[in-house]
Amino acid sequence: MPSADPVYDYVVVGAGPAGCLLANRLSAEPGCRVLLLEAGGRDNYPWIHIPVGYLYCIGNPRTDWCFKTQAQPGLNGRALGYPRGKVLGGCSSINGMIYMRGQAGDYDRWAEQGNAGWAWKDVLPLFKASENHFGGASEAHGNEGEWRVEQQRYSWPILDAFREAAAQSGIASVADFNTGDNQGCGYFQVNQRSGIRWNSAKAFLRPILKRPNLTVLTDVLVDQVVLEDGRASKVRARWQGNWQNFSARREIILCAGSVGSPGILQRSGIGPRGLLESLGITVRHELPGVGGNLQDHLQLRLIYQVTQARTLNQVANSLWGKLGMGLRYLYDRSGPLAMAPSQLGAFVRSGPEQASANLQYHVQPLSLERFGEPLHRFPAFTASVCNLRPASRGRIDIRSANPDDAPLIDPNYLSDPEDLRVAAQAIRLTRKIVRAPALAAFSPREYLPGPDLQSEEQLHEAAGQIGTTIFHPVGTCRMGNGPLDVVDDQLRVHGVPGLRIADASIMPQIVSGNTCSPTLMIAEKAAQLIRQGTLSTTSIDENTAVPTP
Template sequence: MPEGSLARGAAAAVHVADVLVLGAGSAGCVIAARLSEDPATQVALIEAGPAAWRDPWIRIPAGFARLYASGKYDWRFHTEAEPGLEGRSIHWPRGKVVGGSGAVNGLVFLRGSPRDYDRWAQSGARGWGYDDVLPFFRRMERWAGEPSPERGTEGPIHASEARHTSPGAEAFVAAALAMGHKRVRDFNGAWHEGAGPMQMNVKGGFRSHSGDMFLRPARGRPNLRIMPERTILRLLFEGTRCTGALVQGPAGPERWEARRQVVLSAGAIGTPHLLMLSGIGDGAHLQSMGIETRLHAPGVGQNLQDHFLQRMRYRVKPCGTVNELVRGPMGKLRMAARYAFDRRGPMSIGAAEANLFARVLPGAEEPDMQYLFVNFTVTTYDQGPDPWPGFMFSACQCRPDSRGTITLRSPDPADKPVIRANYLEAASDRRLMVEGVKYARRLAAEAPLAALIEEELTPGPRVQSDEEILAKIRQDGGTVYHPCGTARMGEDSIAPVDRRLRLKGVEGLMVADASVMPLIPSSNIQPAALMIGERAAALLTAR
């Protein structure tokens, strides 16, 4: 709803809390739950999506594919036509539900390399090196594997290796070992290079996410208000201090005010969008949208990063792939019965069963590609599994050099922002992806994996030269769904957020979500987002 229509309509109902958290995603749920542990602190948590506490498709790990296809809890973002991908627009699903993207993603639970966080500190986010953030990673997790000083054992988020490993996943790991890789004991330990079963955020066969594990137990606290199905329109200010937010609620406009602190946790897309709608961003861009500039902050919406992938799809011999199991009612029934009996089998698995971190380019000092084994094949998730036995593994860049932007489409909060990922813009990304496909083919040719494979479907056997591989990547490649970095931490004048997560130039406003990451971690970003939530809560408590 345009802001002007609110001004002409009924007066907004006023609500007040000590701390106002805007966005109930992975980080926002952690922050609200942690702060509400102090009964003297009144906390309000605002979320655009519903509180789907009991939706079985959120709770069942394999339900992520159904959620993706239905778009039920999805903001339905899309990039603009991507020049590096032959003008294709890429669907960017983001969770619109209490729990955010952590409630609908593929449950891969990997922190990345410890060096990733040292690079954060080196880039200007002092105090965010690995030794600094490790206590917060440990605090939020309950690791079910072998004890380690790197892992937490008493946190709300349960993490474990996959409860089910298919013959294809076992062959994938064995093939990686045959290539000379080591079996990784813990991908979230001190070193992650090598292969092994995937780690997932699962508790007893059910998804373990911050909406369920942090927030749900806190619902009964009298000092915590969880307010779903409320769209945040813009931030409110008194001078240079952020005092709250204007919200469109189910019954009309609402004005939410914070006595002490506003925490913006709307995600890598929502956070820069809301900042710009509120007059914080590049002044020239805001002026072109007819928005008065409250704070010239040209770094807002810049530095957008995402992992890029190419799926290696294979038609295989019958070996228990999901493609085979879902082809008839009896297969589906057996799969459901096994899950109901002991919470195992394919329904207990999210997006991937096994994982490999590998050095692909000559001279690489640490892994530059990640390969995720998936026990089914799809052309798109909307269409479901292919009608033949198949599995695939995704070749994913660990640290892309290409950078994108988030900008406004209009001053209307109802209009989605303009997303330009600029995939493959950097020559280094193009080179790595081509070599990553060639490396994947070497992996597929190793025993025992080669004995299962009948045909490479994508990129396909006719695609051989570097030029042909790159052309196919431009046609087929896509996102790993990890946007971040659009309100990065740093000491330079362009970085919008300081190392204590405060928005520079504004009082009373903290930013705490994936947007503050200066550099994308080497793998899936959910644990890093949860860690940011833990650290934000600790910073606020210390204040």
Template sequence: MYDYIIVGAGSAGCVLANRLSEDPAVSVLLLEAGPSDWHPFVHMPAGLAKLVGNKGVNWDYNTAPDPELGNRSLWWPRGKVLGGSSSINAMCYIRGHARDYDEWQSLGAEGWNWNAVLPYFKRSEGNSRGASELHGGDGPLGVSDHRYGNPLSPVFLEASKQAGLPVNDDFNGAQQEGMGWYQTTTRNGARCSSADAYLKPVRARPNLKVVTHALASRVTFEDGRANGVVYSVAGKGGFCEGARREVILCGGAINSPQLLMLSGIGPAAHLRQHGIEVRVDLPGVGGNLQDHLDTCTIRRCTQDITYDKTNDVLIGLQYYLFKQGPGTSNIAETGGFLRSPLAEDDRPDLQLHFVPAQLDDHGRNRLPGSGYTLHVCFLRPKSRGRVSLASANPGDKARIDPGYLNDAGGFDLKVMIEAVRLSRKIFAQEAFAPFRGPELFPGEQAQSDAEIVDFIRRKAESIYHPVGTCKIGRDDDPDAVVDAQLRVRGVKGLRVVDASVMPKLIGGNTNAPTMMIAERAADLILGRI
């Protein structure tokens, strides 16, 4: 028997394992479906490009065909390794806009407003710039400025200025809007995942047990209370461990709702369809799925200075010997946050990531020559999707219906058109003149709204921010899955702590907010707040 069983050693799970095991009298079991994070490319920031398609550390999800995107099935990489997606992501450290969290509270997430969550962001953060009113300087999560930048990254920032866009040297400061360099979750030139930050320093605690290759199949209950987890290890099933206090699901926006449904908690008709006994009819499980849809404008570069052509041996030597050079880069070095002409309030509604390389189909389609890419995503989509069961077999991946561009008014698509036009405006500035080759995507021929829409439907992809499938909500919200303390409705001793509890997408990358959620959840679980 353990006091706490945590399912999922990702961005949130590693945080909880650390915080809950601080008390030597408390025992914690941490289950992770993937392997240890031993792979060297996990720790080398630029190694993320080499991890694309590495199924050994990736759930390698594909969505159901999306009717608004030409019935394409989109690739959704998610970390299946200690550290979860924080071990394979592009490491951009972004919290979102302060008003995002005030909006959460208005949607029923009582106690999750900006003033309430800021202390947990600061507690987590170890920023190389030091502590300040808005930043933490000695937290476990390393946050750093770039050690190396591609020659095109400052060109992009100069072009942004020429386009009349504001400059910002801290997207997590007093103002989010503007263009600048991203800070990244790195320390001393290496990736700082949640496993590096929170799990490795405490792995030797005798009251913490970590089991990798452990796939949870269901939560067990007794008298309406979660009391254990059934799981398999490396394909061999039959393991069951008991929990004296709580079972905590930290599997993310896909795996957490899947495990709830496999355990009999979810939409009753859907569970019966798969022969699962209904424990709690909770229709919101798997619903409210939100993600940032992204367009990539790509141009050829007339000079071979991009990351398309690199000397991997030299980069490796620079990195492993000195922690310097391109190996320390997250590739998406610069970008920013802007308000489109359709922005509905004073918060930025577009996020940009500039990549000094040709990035088609997540980098899986290698294009010849050299080039550069500008990602732009709409931060506040109205469209919603759903995660559901494909079968009652825990080994089968859940069905993902992303629901991109399905909002009734077509607003999301209108903003995406503005995103493409903004990308072209930046690339048309004088700063890019010495480097500007032909436009590959959307292609010079795509000028009208209809032609840009066709490009979006053919080429838009996820930028990896799924949330919302176990959302926080009020007691009178029929679609709420957890309450403001992250307790699953209708049972005792069961919580969800990960990005799935977000009632609405934040305006930015979701990794840092997920760790914040876990930091605050630890205090909730331990009765500190």
């Protein structure tokens, strides 16, 4: 139990995917004291662990921050729910469990922009280091890590038909999306173990909780990083109803995510001068880029009613269906309760001008009006398609100096004309796939956005009508060496010794796929960089801060 103003070597803020992995790696050094702080509670809510339980975790204040965006002009004035995990495991406790790395070109572009050590050849070993792949060790995969990757345990004929229709439309079937080029159509591999969600808390924290040099505290709201003589020395946080400081001899590492990390910096007086002064916050270190560069994958959810097909809509709306699902899951951890939200995926180019796949499909044997609402009572599937490399940029800023106040989240969706053009292409491509012979037996009929919308302008309007977040915000503490960059390629905050950031907020550009496992890779890289830096430092008194390498 921490004493008043306790001192650690490292204070890690946020026990999501990045924080859990970092706590594991840093505490592996027996003489190194590590503190991990999490704003949410323990991951002991049963629906976290049953895969289909994401439906009961998103929008639930027990596990979700329940943020909302500002009204979005590009979405016809709609504001969206913006789920973020508030529990041990963070978003890995409430997400879709899809194991995805993105494309080799994503990371090569990061390196080409001056971020040394972040090319695909550099990060592939880091992905493999944490991976425990069902197929064993190979050139592409690792099997000695903690992050379990398995094949899915249940399938639907309607999804098999969509995959065949994609092949008939020129999208080849593939077995593995994670070799550097993810173009093609196939079933997602998932972070599960024997039909149970495998979150980062199970993977990286539970096996090490008895380490005497590791302290994990939950229900701790971090307000700010305290600077002493310009150096990050402690965090101020509310724990058990009291405000308290937690000091770090070596470093503070923010792993609070693309929403949380910029907020902590801004409340600390680190950020854009105009914003801070308007809120009455003393500017400790001006960094104009904090909170900017927000990128997210906007999914367009096209829904098709079908006939002669079994979908989750019928099963979940039937008492006998629900009973059958429960019995099947109890019997062998299979059936619909073991489903990832999206089982079938596809990566494809929206047009010949694209150098690589720039669209991702998440195809689901279900439909609903919006997340948190009941499934439709008619059989249907959803073909959700997102632009992997959006040109639109938004912001996340605090609205006050009070850490209890929700942030201002403005993704600025579809504000760039290129995103509108790609959205129209995506809708047309989806319709082409659904018209393929393989789906004809199911007589698919477009429910949303509606077959009458055909012109470019109508499709732009449709994108605003059906677009919603797929929960991949990144980039708000961008890595690089430009005037709007926040961390360098060692993940050190520019101009603030003793402070790093290791989460999705450091991505210069969003990766071409789901963001959870790339976030783990970033944390693995951070651990590597910290170990290298520690080896280069000299022995010092325990009350003296270690210089940032």
